[in-house]
Amino acid sequence: MKEIIITGATGFVGTNLQKYLNGLSEVQTLSLRYVPDQIFSFSGNVLIHLAGKAHDLKKVSKPNEYYETNFELTRQVFDSFLASDLDLFIFISTVKAVSDGAIGILTENEIANPKTHYGISKHLAEEYILSKKLPSNKRVYILRPCIIHGPGNKGNLNLLFQIVTKGLPWPLGSFYNQRSFLSIENFCFVINELIENVSIPSGVYNVADDKTLSTNELVQLLAISMNKRSKVLKVPQNLIWLIAKFGDYLYLPLNSERLQKLTENYVVSNEKIVKAIGKSLPISVDEGLRKTFISFRKK
16 A cells, blocks of 8 residues: 655645545645755655645735745656665646646647746646656656535635625526536546556646637526526626726626636646546546536535
């Protein structure tokens, strides 16, 4: 049985990953924070580095918080891994380390151009890891997941949930987009495959479900899961953008940034990781989202 260390395991992803791996491996969790010049002493087989500063939608975080936690702490953890007897290091990055908006299909070959402190700090951590020469007896994976969801975690889906449960019409039916999602079950499955399959080459891998959905399809799927009727209105886009502009100044639920997030395309290719694993992901995007939505109903 492998000995696995997970940093930052108190959040939604970490707790689910811990549950998934328990029984398959011996799991130890660590709570870390950045302190200058610190060195960690690790023992076991696998180190999964989840600890990090998440993207702050309310924009109240200071820039240095991202760089200290996402870059400096990761640098310390990775240096300590290289000096240890551990075999495997998995760094949980993000697709936002490459791009805040995807034109076409985002692959691992995309030239990184992050715009936010969150994305830039994660990209710096990736660059540092990739700059180090890797001993032949060690494996290192950088994973870039897209939006991760699962039972009990509303996250970015909360606004859609509120609209559907209140019976409000969805007014953005005139916008057509495609987005990638990632079920927490598929994420945990990928992690376990990387741990068990020593033949998978070290490197950078996007992680996403196989299929994409439009926001309109997402609203309809949510309504079905909640036993509600979906009401999708095709309000002219120009009018919606005008309302969003007013929202910027009047602090309305819909503003320009939120409208951009709800209607933009962000398609992430998972071809590289699926090919490396040699197995299909266990959960379809529809099934995964349906499980997530049903959990909302039970709250």
